Amino acid sequence: MTPEPSALPDDLLAPDAVRDPDAAAAVLRAHDPVHWSAAHRAWLVSRYDDVVAAFRNPALSSDRVRPVMSSSDAPSDDPTQRILGLMSEWMVVTDPPAHTRLRRLAGAAFRQQQIAAMEDRIQALVDELVDAFVADGGADLVAGVAYPLPATVIAEMLGAPAADRDRFRAWSDELALVAFGAGGDARADRHERALRGLEEMVGYFRQLVALRRREPGDDMLSAMLGDDQDGLSDDELVGMCALLLFAGHETTTNAIANAIRLLTADPALRDRVRDDPALVNPAVEEALRLVGPIKVLVRWVVEDHELRGRTIRRGERVYLLLNGANRDPERFPRPDAVDLARERATHVAFGRGIHACIGAQLARIETRIAVGTLLRRLPGLRVAGEPAYLPTIASRAQESLPVVHDGSAVGSRP
Template sequence: MDGTAPHDLPSVTVTPFDQHDPAFLADPYATFAALRERGEVHEHPGMGIALAVSHSACQAVLRHRGLGRIWTDAKPVERFTAFNLLHRNSLLENEPPTHTRLRRLVAAAFGRGHVERLRPWVADLADRLVDELVAKIGSEGSADLLSHVATPLPVEVIAELLGVPAADRPLLQPWSNAIVKMYEYGLPAEKEAAAERAAAEFVAYLRELVAHRRASPGEDLVSDLVAVTDADGAKLTEDELVATAVLLLMAGHEATVNVIGNGVRALMAHRDQWRLLVSAPDLLPSAVEESIRYDSPLQLFERTATERVEIAGHTVPPGTKIAALLGAAARDPAVFADPDVLDITRSPNPHLGFGMGIHYCLGAPLARIEVEAALSALTRRLPDAVLAAEPERRQEFVMRGWRELHLGRG
């Protein structure tokens, strides 16, 4: 050895993985472990971004004030008018002082008791959805957890939170599914076009909903967002209000679907952990956290350097991007004992699934309520659940989940 410290070594310049490779998507965690052994940050030329793979480096990426969410319009801008409008005005895609103002206003509306108000309603909804799943299993031998429980649960919850009329709620999931495809790398042109159409339809719908709530306020978050004003007299613009509502749906829906799906799939594969959860419902909160950690629903979160930044010895020049690879951070043995083992008793569990710093997920409390309600209903109403077939994985990297997850009775 020449005495050079590992963090002084140059970052890997070869492509560390192919994010479209089905074998990699089936199990990216072995690749992440190999990358961590070689260094904490690696360049990915194919994706045009540096990737932090250790827990400490990912935490630094999420916390560093020289790394921000700097929105760059999708190009050509004339093709992505609605998509860009949503992101340009989003809480998630802005830095202070705009972020500070938006978060203060949105947090004030959230702080009016909406999440706790929904807790019993969410539990009752989860019970009803799981009852439908159990009935389907009884009549057909198996049923898809995703279509019967994991997908409708967060859509209904966000729709209830926003005050979307019941007749309109079937519109929300297709819009969300189409828009989030834009977060993948190397997206085909037809899916880009579908994302813009969905964004335009969603924007138009929400403008109508906002206009209705201005005229007739209700006990919902959109009404509160219309009304809320901060100490300086600032209010959300209509574009900001629309962008906030879309962000809540996309972040709340996609992530929660995949936490439930990924978590239940892991529990079905680790029967001792499933049996433990069935027998010890007090472990539900820690089971939720472990589900988020073990198979991260969001694998990657980007930041852009606003100044020269160093992360684990890797220089990020101004204007260039680095991402926290959350799935890699969640399996870092420096932080998690036996990281490849599912352990619903794990405590502490400092996963980064909800982010960190000023962009920490505002909807985290609601997401935890939803996932816990789903797991609770399943353990009580389907304690003998088993996988009825090997599930099919979605061939996407950033948003990690399953296409379907059929359960039966053992």
């Protein structure tokens, strides 16, 4: 029976929706795929075809920080406003033509980095982390491996000295706190500290930019300096460094942790993937589809339009439910099952269209190497208990992933 709209699980922060976001998305997708949520004051779009079309719809804008800034009455030198000012220039929250230029310059720097050539280095980092994890009698896979790996990779990619790696991790947390936690609440004090930390980050990146202007290296920051008039300004470079850290850290941490959680829940599947390295890629793609790090992306409506008979009006917000799209039975037969023979990469875990994840190749390499290595080196790996997801709309994240495994680690190299 079709539930009344009022009974639909349209508060994505309700405890049941946080615990099982896919069950909530399934009900919405089946009963009201373009649903107005009073709780979020936003349209929830949950079908695969609609989400894919939305990525290409010019009536939906990515420019979503500037409206928040302009609606605030805080002075422009207020620390929150200053940090939001930095974020408002990030390419992920801009529309063409500003986006086109930033994406072109960042894309060229990514290509120049030859991400595929980073595999050996990433394998060595993962091995180091797993060695330390086992030596410490580690129990939390997030703290031990999934969390430190991506921050280190980004720090190295930007050409920051190894000694500064830990600071990257702290700044990444602070960015997340400001980006997701703005608004002041019981954590106001942490928010203040985060802002001070971010000011330090801006100062650090400014110095790094100045250094690379004087002495370019073969790192990504040097590649982004550009040699023509259209190159990135110092402010833009600082913003780009912060964006890469923000976009590439927590997401990859969650990709690794969520994949391990999914694959170890079924010991037969876990052992099959462990014993056949060719299955690691499809297993990671299924994990990205089924338990992807980003559940929801937000767009602002800049033009009235119709969708499945609903009128979506200018000034409203649309939430694209990536987790709804990725389990849509119209697109994926047996949508809730892990199927290692599934047609590859038609999921939307990395978005689509002009903003499609620019770090997807790097993220896939990191996740595959981490997942493959953990399954191989920690036999019998399984999650202890039922870790809770954090109550956030956008990300599928757990603070920790307690695990157990059968005895000591195996080998250190493939």
